[in-house]
Amino acid sequence: MHRIVAKIQLSPNVTRLDVEAPRVAQIRQPGQFVIVRRTDRAERIPLTVADADPKAGTIALVIQAVGKSTKELVALNVGDVIRDVAGPLGMPTELISKGRALCVGGGVGTAVVHPIAQGLHARGASVTSVIGGRSKEWVIFEPELQRYGNVVVCTDDGSYGRKGFVTDASRELLEAGGIDIVYAVGPVPMMRAIANLTRPFGVHTIVSLNPVMVDGTGMCGGCRVDVGGETKFACVDGPEFDGHKVDFDLLADRLSTYRPQEQAAAERCGDNCRVGLNK
């Protein structure tokens, strides 16, 4: 059992839960995730370890409420427990220790980029972050990322930072030169756009893939993705891959496999799920 020790609403549909998981807190590395199961009948869902406090023995999960499982998780309160937290899973991020990295985060992906920026900074690389959201209230993790370097905020409506997409700001930075590597995490279309953007610049680009997972240990093959024409299991071979080789169409397509079931589940969970959301 893993107790929730803190809860913060970061944006209208993104919540941060700090959860007791001492072993994971101690050894997690950037890029790794846990598989969480709220109760006995619940689904196993993967969530990135967005931050950790090894002394307190807690990890930060930053959760975008998109369906039944995530809505039920963000409806939990301080003192409630999560039944299972398994991990850390996945390969640690390939980090550089000198040179300059560009970290691009879109929406909840910003929280996934956070430990990468943290790791880069700790190793001595210089970090620039470009993060985005629909409007001001959707921008998350800006203060945290500022600890590791310059942060450029973009909003679609221009209500905060600069108006436009993260790709626009990233293009300018790439054109200005001096970027050795790009890490991009966000919705599939965003990661695809960033990969397409960096390709002509010849800058190595790492993206974090989010296929549907079950076990997270390489046992089921449900998380398979195509990277450079080869089938990979994202949970053990990734979740981060070379963005220039990823078949984003396949990823987006496989993510839609359970859409009817997800809708049915979301409808069924009704009011129970909405608690946490109407704040």
Place this chain on the structure above:
Amino acid sequence: MSIDISPASAPKKLSPKERMAIERQCMPEQGATARAANFKEVNLGFPEQLAFLEAERCIQCKDPKCVQGCPVRVNIPRFIGFLAAGDLAGAAQSLLGDNALPAVTGRVCPQETQCEEQCIRGIKGKPVAIGYLERFVADWAREHRNGAKPAAVPASGKKVAVIGAGPAGLTAAGELAKRGHDVTVYEALHQAGGVLVYGIPEFRLPKKIVDMEVQRLRDAGVKIECNVIVGRTYTLPELREQFDAIFIANGAGLPVFMNVPGENFKGVYSANEYLTRVNLMSAYEFPSADTPVLVGKRVVVVGGGNVAMDAVRTAKRLGAEDAVIVYRRTKAEMPARVEEVHHAEQEGVRFELLVAPLEVIGNDKKWVTGLKCQRMQLGEPDKSGRRRPVAIPGSEFVLECDVVVVAIGTRANPLLTATCPELKLNKRGNIEADENGMTSLPGVFAGGDIVRGAATVILAMGDGKKSAQAIDDYLRKPAASA
């Protein structure tokens, strides 16, 4: 012939002739139509009277061949003898002394190629139903021996880690605890049982049975920590520092795909994923359980082993109108248990034999619409002695379907072994171990599917038992702690 089998009276002494005249008793089962629509157990178990009657068929051979056929050498005539004498407690004690999970093996052992194949009564007629009797005694024991506390053993002061809570790991853990060692089992999933809970379906092996066995181990002092992935949460070298010995039993859980075009279309599952969703995650109860599974109208399962049978019968139960096995040899070569093939046929599963898949066909939305196959014929025997299937040119055809399940085998998962390069593996990624399960690293033992490749429950248990003894010997050697 009428025999007095009322359990109250002592069983009558039968003449050999009378004994030989008793026919093998049939397992009562749910009717095929009813069961093909539910996930309840197919076999209902012998009622007491049938069990006593079946037990009378055993002629108590002086040199019991059946025992030779059992990989863990269960003393079959002994427990059946107690049963025939109406002494259920005696039968239970005898059986449980030889086999830690008889309620499981009685249900899932391929008896027809093991104990029952060797039974003398099978020469002229049908062998004694050893598996059914084993199941009967085990179920009786579960209901009647609850709370029977294992005798306290003096603590050895040694700590042993077991990796993986499948049949190999659980058996080893029980045996090690019996010998006074402090045992911790690490399991990657949220529930202990291995293939017994994520692979083998409820209708063949109710999860309740596995859960009770796991509880029995916990009561005996075994610590079971779920959600620990060795190779990630802890590495093998870390565990070696913390424990006096290690038993690796992480199974062969890596699914093999066909490597044909279209395999990543929506609707293509590995059997592991399909069965895990349905069994471990209870997707057959969606939406009351949260995990979904695609319910196909026409489901094609590729393969001919137990895994394929479990998948195809699961598809039927989920509501498939057409559930088809595609296998490239004939029924005679199928590695599945005979009872499973038979049950599948009764339930209306279709068999496309001598057929091999070529390509998964999908529509513009990338949903599976069919499996392109070709017909085969049997040619010359290959190395395994089985006749090799050879493609018949021009025989291609498409099996229309909306779900494809690939059940063509599994391999060793490298997640754990990758964290310990010093551990010797064979070419296929399985851990190399001697007959006692000793690996190339001192104090590290291994058994079950991770050593053998995908095998059977009873072989995995046998490995667990043997290795526990070897670990005990190793720990009691004076130099062990050095």
